[in-house]
Amino acid sequence: MTSDLLRLVTAGSVDDGKSTLVGRLLYDTKSVLSDQIDAVLRSSEERGLDNPDLSLLVDGLRAEREQGITIDVAYRYFATAKRTFVLADTPGHVHYLRNTVTGASTADHAVLLTDARKGVLEQTRRHLAVMAMLGVPGITLAVNKLDLVDFDQATYESVRDEFVSHAESLGFRSDQITTVPMSALAGDNVVSRSDRTPWYDGPTLLEHLETVRPDERGCDVGLRVPVQYVLRDTDYRAYAGQVAAGSVRPGDEVVVLPAGARSTVTEVGTPDGPVDEATAGQPVALTLADDLPVSRGDLIAAADRVPELAAEVTATVCWLAEEPLRPGARVLLKHGTRVTKCRVPSLNARFDEQQLVLERDPECLELNDIGQVRLEVADALPFDTYTDCVATGAFLLINPDGGDTLAAGQVGDTLSAVTGDG
């Protein structure tokens, strides 16, 4: 799918200048308007700063301004003549990794920042692991604060090489990785080319983001439509949902899961009326030839490419709750539009994202840990693996007591590519 809208996620360590970079992107693309600039000038002055603090453009919460750090993911919008961007600006602090996961789950491209003086840090490796696990289709490393090392080519190249090698170990191909030397504070190579890096002939960050064509996230599984809602009128009954994968035409044979009943699509309704074909991403209302008991939570799938129903699966999870995950935990699992009771009988491995190895049979998964688990669900569900199809391979684990989301989950073993296990 080609698109003029690119969803970005930014990530980096505390104090690597990420808010400044985002402020700079907004400022230099003229996406910041004068009343917002006035507010920043006013706040900077009240804080006794000599120069306006561009990070104030993005740190919106009281606590963030008080502490001078970013706590929660914020969404920013900017546009150039070539493209519109939705940017998920995520916090650098390790405690808030869950917000990086939030931003990365829908991103077409990730921008990671590092301070040129510090190189690839523990947090950079952790963020890269999250991007690799979630299958973010492309990454750019912004080697920032180059003004503080006199725009030294050797420094940039050593950070670049270390990053590229680490990213490749995590399964990224070299054509998915870009690195840009920059100073966000001074504006070098962010939007405009810098004459202080004559040794660099690549694109500026913005030029790259305007032209990058991220791989489409894998989805070669045939038709998948999770049923969201049943549309009913006197003599009309249709199943509303978004085409998650594949395409659908009138006359297509489908199967409704988990029940397994087969039927034929008689009409592909859309907000603009019936169409000859609808493809992934489009909202549809499907009418079937047979009167079947279809309801929210069901999955309509291509009859010739049916996902496997499974009551037990191996999955990769990123644990996002303060309370650790231990074997035997009882949770809820949300897959597509269905919520099912779920048990975690065993933890297979914990991923050490610094050493890129799996630690077998861990006692628990703590906040921000990525690990491999076994899951048992009360009702067998039509799973695809995450690498085959994000929409039907992703799930949430939910706390049955407060309703909070506990984990980002993926069906299958998305870690083996990283560790070389298998």
Added chain:
Amino acid sequence: MSAPAKEKAVTGIEQLEAEAIHVLREVAGEFDRPALLFSGGKDSTVLVHLAVRAFAPVAPPFTLVHVDTGHNFPEVLQFRDDIVERFGLRLHVAEVQDWIDRGAVQERQDGMRNPLQTVPLLDTITDEKFDAVIGGGRRDEERSRAKERIFSVRDSFGRWDPRRQRVELWNLYNGMHSPGEHVRVFPISNWTELDVWRYVEARDIELPSLYFAHQREVYLRDGMWLTAGQWGGPGDDEETVEKTVRYRTVGDGSCTGAVESDAATVADIIAEIKASRLTERGASRADDRMSEAAMEDRKREGYF
């Protein structure tokens, strides 16, 4: 309507519409008593159109709710009622005046009623047992809104706690909540002011006349052009003049300012916004100027 070709580029607007429709259908599927906040303004009018499209040919399963400050523009109220009738929807109006009369909220010294909406809104949610309340909030409006999730759980006091927000992954929205809590839902979170107008243009959506340039008697207060009205103005030292203006937002008349503009059509407005150096709220909302964190503070109390 012919089918879209497979290779057809999906534009930003189509992706944003698909996302909003997905969210609206999730609300309909997950909640027992969802409501949609509708004021007659452009964002909530776009929401109503999205809801109608999401469930077509069946009517959207949402009750519309309007918290009427009593300071609304008459043409907007008329427009609100026309929309409700045209699409055959249900409308529940909570009059802030009723709460003032009962002594449940106090009229403010400055006459602004926008901040008074919170209590009537929360009471209405409780009394009508709404478990999801859909709003037209957009993340580009204001810094603290930029931090808002699409599904945002509020406690039994209606409060938003930015530090305890749920993660929101892929397009799997978690609507779980405990009794007494409710969920605020923002289907057009990822839209900008310009996207809203592009959508209005693409779908040929009618809006109140106030949004388009017209002649109006206005007076200047705190750098904003306000319309004379029952909300207390102009004062003795404020002079009324006639100007060609339009509104970028339509809220409470006591704190929503008009901007000088000749933009009389949607196309004119799109051109004007592209060139504008002021945000919609900065240009026309006095209540956001009260403090650096005015919006965040009101959201924490339960405001939208």
